[in-house]
Amino acid sequence: MNDSVAAAKRSALHIESVGKVYESRQGRVVALESCTFQVKPGGFTVLVGPSGCGKTTLLNIIAGFDSLSTSEVCLGTQVIASMDGVLQPGPDRMVVFQHGGLFPWMTVIDNVCYGPVIQRTMAPRQVRAAAQDMLSRVGLSGIEQSYPSSISSGMRRRVEIIRALICRPKILLMDEPFRALDALMKSIMHDFLLRLYEAEPFTVFFITHDLLEAIYLGDQVIVMTTRPGQIKQIFDVKLQRPRSHRMLASREFLRMKRAVTEAVHEEAVKAFIAGERELA
Amino acid sequence: MATIDYAHVIASAREIRARAARWRTARANVPGLLLRLMSIVLFLLVWSAFSLLPWAVQVPSPADVLKAALRLDAAEFAHDLFLSASRVLLGFVIAAMVGIPLGIVIGYSQILRDLLFTPIELLRPVPPIAWIPLAILFFPEIDWMIIFLTFYGAFFPIVYNTVAGVSNIRATYIRAGQSLGASQWTLFWEVVLPAALPVIFTGLYIAIGVAWLMVVAGEMIANKGGVGALTWQSYQTTQYPMIFVGMASIGVLGYLSSLVVRGVARLIIRWEP
Numbered sequence: 001m002n003d004s005v006a007a008a009k010r011s012a013l014h015i016e017s018v019g020k021v022y023e024s025r026q027g028r029v030v031a032l033e034s035c036t037f038q039v040k041p042g043g044f045t046v047l048v049g050p051s052g053c054g055k056t057t058l059l060n061i062i063a064g065f066d067s068l069s070t071s072e073v074c075l076g077t078q079v080i081a082s083m084d085g086v087l088q089p090g091p092d093r094m095v096v097f098q099h100g101g102l103f104p105w106m107t108v109i110d111n112v113c114y115g116p117v118i119q120r121t122m123a124p125r126q127v128r129a130a131a132q133d134m135l136s137r138v139g140l141s142g143i144e145q146s147y148p149s150s151i152s153s154g155m156r157r158r159v160e161i162i163r164a165l166i167c168r169p170k171i172l173l174m175d176e177p178f179r180a181l182d183a184l185m186k187s188i189m190h191d192f193l194l195r196l197y198e199a200e201p202f203t204v205f206f207i208t209h210d211l212l213e214a215i216y217l218g219d220q221v222i223v224m225t226t227r228p229g230q231i232k233q234i235f236d237v238k239l240q241r242p243r244s245h246r247m248l249a250s251r252e253f254l255r256m257k258r259a260v261t262e263a264v265h266e267e268a269v270k271a272f273i274a275g276e277r278e279l280a
Numbered sequence: 281m282a283t284i285d286y287a288h289v290i291a292s293a294r295e296i297r298a299r300a301a302r303w304r305t306a307r308a309n310v311p312g313l314l315l316r317l318m319s320i321v322l323f324l325l326v327w328s329a330f331s332l333l334p335w336a337v338q339v340p341s342p343a344d345v346l347k348a349a350l351r352l353d354a355a356e357f358a359h360d361l362f363l364s365a366s367r368v369l370l371g372f373v374i375a376a377m378v379g380i381p382l383g384i385v386i387g388y389s390q391i392l393r394d395l396l397f398t399p400i401e402l403l404r405p406v407p408p409i410a411w412i413p414l415a416i417l418f419f420p421e422i423d424w425m426i427i428f429l430t431f432y433g434a435f436f437p438i439v440y441n442t443v444a445g446v447s448n449i450r451a452t453y454i455r456a457g458q459s460l461g462a463s464q465w466t467l468f469w470e471v472v473l474p475a476a477l478p479v480i481f482t483g484l485y486i487a488i489g490v491a492w493l494m495v496v497a498g499e500m501i502a503n504k505g506g507v508g509a510l511t512w513q514s515y516q517t518t519q520y521p522m523i524f525v526g527m528a529s530i531g532v533l534g535y536l537s538s539l540v541v542r543g544v545a546r547l548i549i550r551w552e553p
Contacts, residue, residue, distance in 0.1 A: 056483040063456050089458040101456035105474040105551045115460040118470075167460065 011038035012076060012203045013045075013171055019070035020057055030228035031057045034070075037222055037224045037231055039171065042201040046218035047210055048264055050271040054229030056098070056206045059175050062205065064089030075170055079108065091119055094164035102160050104149040108135070109144035111159060115167040127166075134162050138192065154185045158192055166201065174206040178213070187245075190216060198242045211264060215256045216243060223263040226271035233263045308399040340521040345528075348521035357510075357529075364495055365533060367423065371430025372491045379435050379487075380480060388472065393443075400439060408433040408490070409497050416501070426506070433494035434487035441483025445476035477528025480550060481545040488541050492534040507533065514516035 020032040031054045037151060039045040043214050049055050060066035062073055064080065064087050073081040075092060094115075095101070099251050101110050112131040116122045122130065129135065135141055140158060164172055178186045194217065208214055214221045221235040237256060239247050282414035324342050340348075349529055385392045386400075420424035449472060457471040499508025511526030 091461040095455065095459045097452050097456065099452060101452045103453060117396060119461040120464055148551045149551060
């Protein structure tokens with residue numbers, strides 16, 4: 001048995017030569033081309049790349065919202081996306097959405113309880129107790145009966161993460177979840193997510209175009225090329241956990257920053273030139 | 281990790297906001313209310329001035345109208361109000377009962393949209409008033425003729441807004457629902473429907489106005505009771521002040537029914553700030 005097969009068996013999320021082609025009236029658009037990487041069980045993998053490189057497409061394929069054109073995606077030993085085109089989103093892969101996915105018509109507590117209640121994994125009363133417990137552990141008690149519109153955007157993000165985690169997904173998919181937040185709120189959210197993760201590691205696949213965020217949060221940073229999206233380079237982050245602000249000035253962090261910036265910058269320039277050409 | 285007591289922070293923030301709001305409304309409402317009262321007085325003055333001018337048609341003064349209103353037989357007037365209101369209510373409720381489910385299926389399923397929407401779109405440009413001759417032929421019973429017109433006028437805004445509400449739901453809500461494990465059926469009842477409700481209520485709000493428009497048109501043609509008939513008969517019997525009484529009661533009833541629709545919407549859509 002060769003090494004890659006053994007590695008595939010050990011990984012939580014296994015993606016090998018996945019491609020995505022859109023057929024449109026303007027012709028074929030290759031969005032993703034032979035993407036290969038693994039996310040380890042309990043690993044924190046961050047995908048970075050210039051805007052429009054296909055990051056979200058890849059996440060949507062993993063989540064089961066979009067189909068793929070070549071190969072297949074495995075979660076553990078299970079095939080979750082294949083070329084038969086059947087979409088199968090489900091609670092084994094919870095998504096935290098870029099623009100927020102809390103249901104505005106449900107209170108905070110009903111939002112958090114929704115997954116386990118409709119999946120019938122627990123009795124409603126147990127779910128409520130578990131939800132209350134999780135919310136209070138992260139300092140969010142007191143807002144259970146509020147509607148999402150009446151709490152701050154930072155609180156909404158946190159509630160959404162709790163709503164996803166309470167379902168105990170095999171992998172948490174995060175699609176630029178902190179993009180709309182200001183710098184201060186962003187750093188609070190980073191620490192919030194890190195504390196949750198470090199207390200009880202779950203498997204994360206995180207998308208962003210913020211390099212510092214990628215290095216600060218992840219164990220593995222994957223840089224994507226501009227369209228067609230391919231894997232350009234994979235970096236292992238050797239910062240120890242628990243992570244803290246102080247590491248942002250450490251030698252290892254700066255070394256990573258230089259290396260990742262170089263890789264991403266090259267792609268950003270290519271994307272920019274391609275954009276100019278498209279406009280010309 | 282230091283935890284912040286959010287409950288306390290929120291409670292005190294709410295208290296401060298509420299206090300500020302109370303103060304603002306107290307300060308702002310006194311001149312606001314005064315100005316609104318003054319605008320009514322001004323309106324009556326302008327009206328009186330018009331009635332004093334030598335027009336081709338004598339415009340009755342506010343006082344004439346008030347006198348006419350007081351001369352009204354209370355029981356008969358109440359019956360007219362009741363007739364119109366019940367016709368509007370029936371037409372509107374039937375329109376909502378047919379229009380909302382129809383709009384939902386058209387908005388949700390592409391097949392049903394292709395199957396059902398074209399005839400509706402073809403009928404929509406025909407103004408409801410153009411249906412009066414056919415309505416008279418279809419419904420020998422006057423009441424049902426008027427109720428049909430009311431229904432027909434209310435139907436289109438309800439269907440169109442429901443279709444728009446259901447088909448323009450943010451894809452994120454549906455994806456979140458699927459990801460959380462909702463089946464098609466659950467997704468429909470617990471995600472699609474509540475997400476569309478605010479737009480559906482916009483349709484109902486527009487529809488109640490159109491319903492009043494149509495009830496008045498129908499009653500003027502039928503001339504069998506209701507505030508529309510009251511207004512028309514006053515014209516035919518040259519009781520000009522009574523025309524104004526009829527018009528004013530249509531205005532008041534229309535306004536009140538819009539308030540009711542808006543109140544019900546607020547009660548149901550509690551999550552909107």
